[in-house]
Amino acid sequence: MKIAFGYIYGRQERLQNEDYPEEMFYGYHYYLEKYGSVEIIEYGVVKFKILKLIERLIIKVTKLPIHLFHMTSLKNLSLIMKLDYLVLTNDRLLFSLLPLLYIRKLFRRELNLTVFAMNMFKPEDLNSKNYIKILILRSAYRLVSNFIFLGEGESKIAKQFYQSDEKINFIPFYVDESFWVNKFNPKRDGILFVGNDSNREFDKVIELANYFKDIKFTVVSKHLKISDFTGDNVTFIKGSWGNQKISDSELREIYCKSKLVIIPLVESYQPSGQSVTLQAMALKTPVLISSTKGFWDKENFKDSENIFFNFENTLESWKNKINELYSDEKLLSIVGNNSLQTIYKSYTKNYFEKKLAKIIGL
Known part of the structure; x- marks a missing residue:
């Protein structure tokens, strides 16, 4: 069983510390404890200006947060080809990984892919004439096993857009109550x-x-x-x-x-x-x-x-x-x-x- 979690940034660095809350890892520690090993995929650094310009152009045309060159690498492709389960903690990661996910689908069995979605849909998307954006959103839907929305309002828009309740889930966020503890009860001010x-x-x-x-x-x-x-x-x-x-x-x-x-x-x-x-x-x-x-x-x-x-x-x-x-x-x-x-x-x-x-x- 090979599992990976995808993040925008900061988690690898956070894991080097001893004192941090777990909520921003979206369940990573649960699966790490259960299976002993969980891989992490994070945004990489884009070094060349031309690639940054191409990304900005793609985002302008599609109106979607597609950061291809932050995620497209042989290292990430190699990992994705081996995975059984992938949890992406932001829909930006889904759009940025689309080329690699399609390569995976072409050459291997389907991947169990779960995506946390935040700010993926707005009400105006229900009547959008941006056919490139609509095409990408619908093609991404076919790749995903489960969407998890942290806001109920946005989950309802997603159900309207896809005209289906299938794959659309809502879970409110949580807090690591073992970390966020007021141990000293200081005098409050401000x-x-x-x-x-x-x-x-x-x-x-x-x-x-x-x-x-x-x-x-x-x-x-x-x-x-x-x-x-x-x-x-x-x-x-x-x-x-x-x-x-x-x-x-x-x-x-x-x-x-x-x-x-x-x-x-x-x-x-x-x-x-x-x-x-x-x-x-x-x-x-x-x-x-x-x-x-x-x-x-x-x-x-x-x-x-x-x-x-x-x-x-x-x-x-x-x-x-x-x-x-x-x-x-x-x-x-x-x-x-x-x-x-x-x-x-x-x-x-x-x-x-x-x-x-x-x-x-x-």
Whole structure:
């Protein structure tokens, strides 16, 4: 039995450390423990400018994240030809590996291929006239054994696009509750923002930090800069999950010291902010997040019970919400404690791994 997991970047490096959370490995450790050996495929470095230009042209024409030259190599082809099971943790990997996957299908039996999909579909794709994109999406569907969407809204769009429930699954993300533990319960102070994906409303973060000059803000993002902020109330860390300028342990400590986590989002069907929300909840740090169509679990999350939603999502409503919540120590404590219970109920590593194993059939 030969199994491999595919990632964009950062996992090989993370495995060199002793202290890291497992959720960003999407079940890798479960299969490593079960079978003793699991291969890893990651994006490679594209050295030549001409290849980067070709990739950009392909992306412009297809409107799909196809990074052929990050993944196309004899080494990856050799590995894929030997695999029984392949789990790709991002649909970008699927599109980037298409040539190698077709070679595999041509010369060997079918591969059991599972793909985690995030931002693969938008509502406008249902009426798209981009026939190249449609052709690629439909041909990719034939290669895949199981799609796993982390947002229920996007999974419904996928079912409409493919006109079938077959192969389409939904599992909310999870959190490694054994890592994200608040062991010290320090005094909490300030507001925390963490995030880099394109659905974050970075302008609102800047406006809020500059408006609430009497509240300490900690901002962790690669898309902002310290000069965006006008006061001395902001601690800025230019970082992302991949570059490890801030370690997981350091981020855990910042969560534990923060009174509130804010996640302003643009409206979309993507489950943006999911990992940050769950990490904060596991540490009993309350979260204030935009209510969007892409929110992943409206059944288990209740406003002012285990999370705070901003339903209006205007700048003024964000100011009002922060004014209302920040000084309400009792409510913040109740919501923080309820947050942790929600994690234990529905978002543990074990819960996710059981769902994944059932879908893959392994």
